[in-house]
Amino acid sequence: MVTMITVEHLTKRYGDHTAVDDVSFACKSGQVTGFLGPNGAGKSTTMRIIAGLTPPTSGSATVDGFAYRDIPNPSTQVGVLLDASAQHAGRTGAEILRLSAMTMGVPRSRVDEMLEMVSLTPDEADRRVRNYSLGMRQRLGIANALIGDPHILILDEPANGLDPAGIHWMRTLLRDYANRGGTVLLSSHLLHEIEIIADEILVIGQGRIVAQGTKDELLATNGARVRSLDDTSLADALSRSGIHAQPADGGGFTTDATPEDVGRVAAATGIALIELRPGDGAQLEEMFLQLTQQTQREQPVPQGVQ
Incomplete structure (x- = not known):
């Protein structure tokens, strides 16, 4: 790339x-x-x-x-759309695109191609922009950004x-x-x-x-979520292995280690686990x-x- x-x-x-x-x-x-x-x-x-x-x-x-x-x-x-409302309110959508095509030196046929691509009908294209909804202005702005290909x-x-x-x-x-x-x-x-x-x-x-x-x-998953029949012993075992464990709601721990590493520590010390899974992924929001x-x-x- x-x-x-x-x-x-x-x-x-x-x-x-x-x-x-x-x-x-x-x-x-x-x-x-x-x-x-x-x-x-x-x-x-x-x-x-x-x-x-x-x-x-x-x-x-x-x-x-x-x-x-x-x-x-x-x-x-470079096609740019920074403010869909910053378009000449007294011109029609089709006029705005025709002026852009003329300024850029691209074929006038691009006007109809762009109007069709952004789903502005002939009737809408002939309306003045002051009568457009914000959504229609966005579509016109995207058409204007793309008209120069x-x-x-x-x-x-x-x-x-x-x-x-x-x-x-x-x-x-x-x-x-x-x-x-x-x-x-x-x-x-x-x-x-x-x-x-x-x-x-x-x-x-x-x-x-x-x-x-x-x-x-x-959005990657984070560490592991683990619970056992003896969380006190599990915390000690994880600490001795260099794994940081944070108490979790409902019992058990969240860790910065993989489930595989946590499972090996528990198996080596004979601690019975009742839950072991990847940590919760961080949702983007x-x-x-x-x-x-x-x-x-x-x-x-x-x-x-x-």
């Missing part, structure tokens, strides 16, 4: 407020990278810097090896305003796009959707990356809340900073 988005030691300050604090990560081709964080955590600011809309205080962000501003006709390389997508909260069928549609669209070799950086507070679609996950809190890795790594609990609405965020 080829690295398509590279963020290195990115920092952005607004006066005394640090919106993004020494953030580094990479997004690879053929993958969906999920960017998670509460409001004000730094997601949108980071994505705006990548898209060349906000200058960083320090650090760098490159797309396919270049700063966004240095890419010729960038919309044919880019190989990289940067989408900030694209599921906002979509109904369950729309979310399923978007998830299928982005999964197919990545499976064809595209690169997707997707921010969302809808943790379940990220858990379903993302290959790599970034969690940001107070402007810093607090967790990152593959979905399997972040639980992990997300734990890692960001100190960042949620604790302090005011300057207007326009997310």
Whole structure:
């Protein structure tokens, strides 16, 4: 896989407020990278810097090896949707796409292709955007991001305003796009959707990356859960073997060792076990809340900073 988005030691300050604090990560081709964080955590600011809309205080962000501003006709390389409501309210959806196609120099036939792809009917395409629902604006924004046939997508909260069928549609669209070799950086507070679609996950809190890795790594099961007929003796035996055991609700222990290692210790000391299983996997939502609990609405965020 080829690295398509590279963020290195990115920092952005607004006066005394640090919106993004020494953030580094990479997004690879053929993958969906999920960017998670509460409001004000730094997601949108980071994505705006990548898209060349906000200058960083320090650090760098490159797309396919270049700063966004240095890419010729960038919309044919990178599709961006940062705010579905930031579209000309007085134009129709079809007009917005026609203007984009003309600006990029792509065939006008792409307009009808994109409208069909995002399921905006001819009647809806001829309505003025001020009369669109948020979900319709999201669909139009995704169409606009894809009209130049880019190989990289940067989408900030694209599921906002979509109904369950729309979310399923978007998830299928982005999964197919990545499976064809595209690169997707997707921010969302809808943790379940990220858990379903993302290959790599970034969690940001107070402007810093607090967790990152593959979905399997972040959702991996933790240690072992064990109960015995003599928990006191079991605790002593585990301790002598260098295994840390934490008392668990309902009796027994959770450990940082594998079930196999715990079972060997119990067998060697003749302790009868009544429960031995892998530890509970850390669900993404639980992990997300734990890692960001100190960042949620604790302090005011300057207007326009997310």
